[in-house]
Amino acid sequence: MSSYEVSRIVQRCQKERDDALRREESSRDKLKHLEVSSRSQIQELRTKLKEVTNENKNLHRTVKKLRIDMGLEGNPRFKGKMTRDIIKELHEQEDQCSHLKEENRLLSVQLREMIPIIANTQEQKANLQTQLKDMESKMRDLAKDNTQLSQLLQESRKDKEDLERAYMMYKKSIEDAKNVTSRSIQTTTSIPVILPTTYKRVSREAASSQTSQVMLEKRKASLDTSNSPPISAGSAQKTFARTVRNQS
Template sequence: MAEKKAEKGSKFEVLKALEKCKKERDEAVHRESVIKERLRQYETRARSTEALKQKFRTLTQENKELRKQVKSLRQEIGLEASPKFTGKTTKDVIKDLQEKERECVSLVEKTGKLNITNDNLTSELANAVTSKILLEDQVQSLQQNLKDMTSNQRRLLKLWEDKKSQREQLTLPAIGQALKPVQKVLSHKGVQTDMSINSAQKLPANAFEIKPSSPLGNGNHLTLGNGNHHRD
């Protein structure tokens, strides 16, 4: 019995020890996995760090080369000797150049708008020129019509004057023929009137002759037909 109890006790201890070993093994495996993951991450970081270090060294070398180029360019374009850029760093110069670039972009946009406006004005000018040509043609046509109307008016006026002259030439002989009896009557009456006046009542031919006055007198003397004198 004692042996059986001892055997059972040792078996239980073995199982207990086995469970403990399994647990420790699992924990060790887990720690190993964690450590491996950390190691992998560390190696990744190390590689990244090495790449960054290499990149940093490359950028440092490139920066040195760029500094040399910038210094050479500053001397070539006269920035070192220009009082406008005296004391300015490359960063300040780049900032100024960027500002100039923005101004250039703005000017380009304004130039584009001005080009559009210029195109519109050119189109309007072309339309105005076309309208001017059409109006000039209309004016020439109206002037020609006016000339034709004036010519027709002159021709009609000349024709009317010719007709009027012809009518007058045809009318004058008829008027002359009509006036002959009247002239004969007037002539006959004049003869009768002259004959009916007494010779004593007739005035001489020099009845109203003005004779110059003598040096002793003043004014002119009008000698009437009856011998009387009238002084002015």
């Protein structure tokens, strides 16, 4: 190699060496700066860790105190559980409470919609109760009238039976009276009657009037016998004699 090439190679190596030194210095400075910053950060993290541990200890003490105050230590449901488990359950209960609040809101809306319907049904119930009371009073009145009518019907039946009994007795008495009158007439007709030999000649008109009068008297006598109690044989003979005397 020539001296020129060697010089060129040496210059290039020197340049590379200088660049490496500069990079080394810069990287050393960066490293120092990183060490300083990391040390400061580590110190800050240590202080924070100490603060967090102290706070965690305080929180543990407060949580333990609160568990004792709330009775969770003696409760078998929460006994032996960690704080995170209790917090998880509390979060779940909070979610359930929010869900229940939403359902309560919907139910309140439905309740507001149902309030007028309930008021209307209550009014209808009151009207139906008044109608029911009126119907009950009417039913009591009808039952009272029915009892009175049944009593009147029984009384009318009793009166009817009494009238039928009286009618039968009256009919029997009439038949007995008819039988007695028929017997008395037979006995009176069997008695011989002697007419006088001398009698006056009467005209046809007088005879017809006398016969009509006799027929009327007979009809009256039959009516009197049917309406009056049974007559004796002597009275029947007297009436027959009177009719014969009138005819003569």
